[in-house]
Amino acid sequence: xxxxxxxxxxxxxxxxxxxxxxxxxxxxxxxxxxxxxxxxxxxxxxxxxxxxxxxxxxxxxxxxxxxxxxxxxxxxxxxxxxxxxxxxxxxxxxxxxxxxxxxxxxxxxxxxxxxxxxxxxxxxxxxxxxxxxxxxxxxxxxxxxxxxxxxxxxxxxxxxxxxxxxxxxxxxxxxxxxxxxx
Amino acid sequence: xxxxxxxxxxxxxxxxxxxxxxxxxxxxxxxxxxxxxxxxxxxxxxxxxxxxxxxxxxxxxxxxxxxxxxxxxxxxxxxxxxxxxxxxxxxxxxxxxxxxxxxxxxxxxxxxxxxxxxxxxxxxxxxxxxxxxxxxxxxxxxxxxxxxxxxxxxxxxxxxxxxxxxxxxxxxxxxxxxxxxxxxxxxxxxxxxxxxxxxxx
Numbered sequence: 001x002x003x004x005x006x007x008x009x010x011x012x013x014x015x016x017x018x019x020x021x022x023x024x025x026x027x028x029x030x031x032x033x034x035x036x037x038x039x040x041x042x043x044x045x046x047x048x049x050x051x052x053x054x055x056x057x058x059x060x061x062x063x064x065x066x067x068x069x070x071x072x073x074x075x076x077x078x079x080x081x082x083x084x085x086x087x088x089x090x091x092x093x094x095x096x097x098x099x100x101x102x103x104x105x106x107x108x109x110x111x112x113x114x115x116x117x118x119x120x121x122x123x124x125x126x127x128x129x130x131x132x133x134x135x136x137x138x139x140x141x142x143x144x145x146x147x148x149x150x151x152x153x154x155x156x157x158x159x160x161x162x163x164x165x166x167x168x169x170x171x172x173x174x175x176x177x178x179x180x181x182x
Numbered sequence: 183x184x185x186x187x188x189x190x191x192x193x194x195x196x197x198x199x200x201x202x203x204x205x206x207x208x209x210x211x212x213x214x215x216x217x218x219x220x221x222x223x224x225x226x227x228x229x230x231x232x233x234x235x236x237x238x239x240x241x242x243x244x245x246x247x248x249x250x251x252x253x254x255x256x257x258x259x260x261x262x263x264x265x266x267x268x269x270x271x272x273x274x275x276x277x278x279x280x281x282x283x284x285x286x287x288x289x290x291x292x293x294x295x296x297x298x299x300x301x302x303x304x305x306x307x308x309x310x311x312x313x314x315x316x317x318x319x320x321x322x323x324x325x326x327x328x329x330x331x332x333x334x335x336x337x338x339x340x341x342x343x344x345x346x347x348x349x350x351x352x353x354x355x356x357x358x359x360x361x362x363x364x365x366x367x368x369x370x371x372x373x374x375x376x377x378x379x380x381x382x383x
Binding site: 066069070071098127128130133134142144161162 | 344374377
């Protein structure tokens with residue numbers, strides 16, 4: 001009887017340990033990398049030209065950046081805030097990454113997820129970036145980040161090379177955004 | 183520097199006058215690079231062991247290539263082998279390659295360790311306060327300048343069109359070097375460099 005009383009708790013303990021073990025193993029095993037939520041689309045020079053020149057009802061903000069560019073990463077939270085504050089009804093906004101094409105499903109969307117960025121995101125998929133750089137601005141040397149604001153007519157009304165001054169950018173946006181549309 | 187001050191003053195006047203109806207104001211620009219054909223003044227910079235070298239003392243008898251490079255930039259690093267090969271290939275033809283690191287974020291010790299790790303055998307100079315980057319209007323790494331034996335600027339810009347060596351279509355810097363060495367006109371004297379922004383002081 002005493003033996004029976006002793007064996008029951010021991011058996012229960014063994015059973016619990018054996019049930020818990022696989023769960024423990026699952027927890028400590030290598031975590032499966034989750035797929036980034038952000039979608040980054042490849043874009044070539046012609047498609048970029050189409051996006052920049054198509055008729056629009058709102059001003060357009062375009063930011064060229066890369067994950068390897070420190071000032072680009074630094075300014076990104078400010079740009080996300082601008083996107084959230086103005087909204088797509090008053091301001092079109094898209095980003096163009098100049099990362100390597102091999103980063104399109106990994107580093108670039110991972111960073112966009114981290115930033116909670118919702119604006120359309122592209123990655124320049126070209127063998128030669130020079131025509132795209134010249135298309136955007138012949139004076140632009142290709143240094144990153146580079147930010148351009150176009151009015152509804154497609155004219156560049158503000159541009160900045162290097163980390164953007166957020167107050168200056170907001171001031172420029174406020175000048176071209178229609179009041180009451182945000 | 184004078185150009186930069188003048189352009190800032192000019193831009194400020196524009197703003198004060200409120201004269202821009204439409205006309206973008208570019209901010210954050212680096213000083214303009216010298217024009218092709220301009221003569222680059224001699225300068226002196228320390229190497230990674232803090233030993234001073236003048237441009238004149240490092241110049242090749244048939245010309246010199248200055249390349250702004252970086253320790254951390256993945257684009258510059260993608261060119262390590264190509265830059266070393268370029269230095270080896272043209273050394274025998276009288277053109278010396280000199281690397282310049284102007285990044286305030288990368289000290290001489292880091293530059294030295296990086297060169298050893300990646301077998302970069304050409305001389306690399308540190309550019310404290312990015313004075314030479316400003317003088318040459320260098321924006322990114324890698325960015326190349328090819329000077330003739332009299333330090334006249336013959337080519338400025340990228341090494342080639344592609345960060346990924348498998349996608350090279352135009353070897354702009356080599357084309358310029360080959361043309362100059364063959365006493366022919368350089369077809370393309372400028373091609374926009376693409377890479378990481380130089381981290382200025």
